[in-house]
Amino acid sequence: MLIVQKFGGTSVGDLERIQNVANRVSQTLKQGHQVVVVVSAMSGETNKLLSFAEHYTQTPERSEVDMLLSSGERVTAALLSIALNAMGHPAASMSGRRAGIVTDSVHTKARIESIDPQPMRDELAHGKVIVIAGFQGVSDKGQVTTLGRGGSDLSAVAIAGALEADLCEIYTDVDGIYTTDPRIEPKARKMEKISYDEMLELASLGAKVLQNRSVELAKKLNVNLVTRSSFTNAEGTLITKEENIMEQPLVSGIALDKNQARVSLGGVIDRPGIASDIFTRLADNSVNIDMIVQTLGHDGKTNMDFTVPKTELLDAQKIVDQFVAEGEISECSYDENICKVSIVGVGMKSHTGVAAKAFQTMALENINIMMISTSEIKISMIVAEKYAELSVRSLHSAYSLDR
Numbered sequence: 035m036l037i038v039q040k041f042g043g044t045s046v047g048d049l050e051r052i053q054n055v056a057n058r059v060s061q062t063l064k065q066g067h068q069v070v071v072v073v074s075a076m077s078g079e080t081n082k083l084l085s086f087a088e089h090y091t092q093t094p095e096r097s098e099v100d101m102l103l104s105s106g107e108r109v110t111a112a113l114l115s116i117a118l119n120a121m122g123h124p125a126a127s128m129s130g131r132r133a134g135i136v137t138d139s140v141h142t143k144a145r146i147e148s149i150d151p152q153p154m155r156d157e158l159a160h161g162k163v164i165v166i167a168g169f170q171g172v173s174d175k176g177q178v179t180t181l182g183r184g185g186s187d188l189s190a191v192a193i194a195g196a197l198e199a200d201l202c203e204i205y206t207d208v209d210g211i212y213t214t215d216p217r218i219e220p221k222a223r224k225m226e227k228i229s230y231d232e233m234l235e236l237a238s239l240g241a242k243v244l245q246n247r248s249v250e251l252a253k254k255l256n257v258n259l260v261t262r263s264s265f266t267n268a269e270g271t272l273i274t275k276e277e278n279i280m281e282q283p284l285v286s287g288i289a290l291d292k293n294q295a296r297v298s299l300g301g302v303i304d305r306p307g308i309a310s311d312i313f314t315r316l317a318d319n320s321v322n323i324d325m326i327v328q329t330l331g332h333d334g335k336t337n338m339d340f341t342v343p344k345t346e347l348l349d350a351q352k353i354v355d356q357f358v359a360e361g362e363i364s365e366c367s368y369d370e371n372i373c374k375v376s377i378v379g380v381g382m383k384s385h386t387g388v389a390a391k392a393f394q395t396m397a398l399e400n401i402n403i404m405m406i407s408t409s410e411i412k413i414s415m416i417v418a419e420k421y422a423e424l425s426v427r428s429l430h431s432a433y434s435l436d437r
């Protein structure tokens with residue numbers, strides 16, 4: 035088999051752990067498989083590099099940030115390759131560029147446009163293990179780019195797709211996908227399987243165990259994806275097509291996203307095209323909007339509330355200020371002390387009362403819900419950040435996920 039194995043930051047957190055990864059790769063090779071390894075930077079390294087840049091300015095050039103951050107994964111790739119060679123396994127490390135990963139030019143959150151698998155195939159044909167620096171590519175202008183936080187997962191899936199690998203294993207510090215983050219709810223249970231769609235929702239709604247874009251791509255390319263622990267031999271969780279799962283529970287999991295901030299606009303001129311103007315300008319400045327609530331207008335004015343990632347609040351504020359200066363908005367306020375709790379499950383499609391139960395659960399805990407949004411397979415609520423963990427645990431138990 036051709037197996038892509040991705041090791042996250044904690045798994046390569048120090049030299050000892052990199053040796054542990056080399057041993058694991060060695061075992062897989064000895065079983066007769068071909069292996070392509072994708073690595074993250076050592077844990078904490080990406081944040082450390084970011085803080086170096088922020089020593090000089092809060093708004094470093096994004097292309098320079100990419101140049102800086104991409105170095106983290108290259109260090110690990112080279113070290114793991116050195117360790118494998120030292121064990122007698124011929125290995126070659128590759129940067130994103132060498133691995134043929136071409137992206138667009140949206141620095142710090144680039145999208146992969148194509149992968150040329152030939153350089154990787156050539157090394158494999160020479161009997162080598164390839165160790166690829168995750169999280170990075172090269173733009174069509176020849177500049178190094180990165181794929182957004184957690185982007186090594188995406189590198190692994192994209193490479194598995196390009197090489198038509200039989201399996202893509204994501205090794206991390208938990209032994210699979212749980213009904214919620216086991217750090218928040220120790221009673222969370224590990225799932226044997228989960229559908230691409232549910233995993234995509236959980237990841238998009240804050241479960242950082244997999245980067246959401248990697249799940250989206252895995253679904254599109256039909257990649258066999260497994261998450262498991264690099265520290266134990268426990269079987270992981272298979273992320274697969276819905277039809278491969280016999281019995282779908284009503285609710286599969288609870289996700290929490292603390293990287294949310296609320297923007298409230300008052301006295302917005304209520305004219306056709308106003309929403310388009312505001313949200314187009316935000317989008318043009320790469321601000322990601324999540325929930326939007328507009329209330330019924332009065333006297334030609336209306337109110338709008340929306341959420342953005344905390345990390346993009348400053349950018350959003352700048353745009354809102356322009357509309358205030360132009361007289362289209364009269365008041366604005368911001369709240370960073372919020373979070374989003376979400377309930378995910380494909381079983382919701384065919385059942386009623388799932389949302390009502392969520393609201394009752396919050397009411398029982400006396401937690402005020404600020405915003406609500408629903409789709410076919412999820413319900414999300416914005417609540418005060420101080421209730422984040424309590425909300426997750428209460429919902430987890432309300433839907434009997436601990437049983």
Ligand code: ADP
Nearest residue numbers: 042043044206208211212214215217241242243
């Ligand atoms: P890596 O560095 O290996 O990429 P991450 O820190 O990105 O690892 O992701 C693993 C973490 O994801 C776990 O330690 C866990 O706290 C968190 N997590 C959040 N939600 C879940 C979930 N539903 N199941 C498992 N882990 C989760």
Ligand code: ASP
Nearest residue numbers: 074080169183184185186
């Ligand atoms: N090192 C990058 C990050 O911390 C990418 C990754 O680990 O997947 O976001």
Ligand code: MG
Nearest residue numbers: 042184242243
């Ligand atoms: Mg990760």
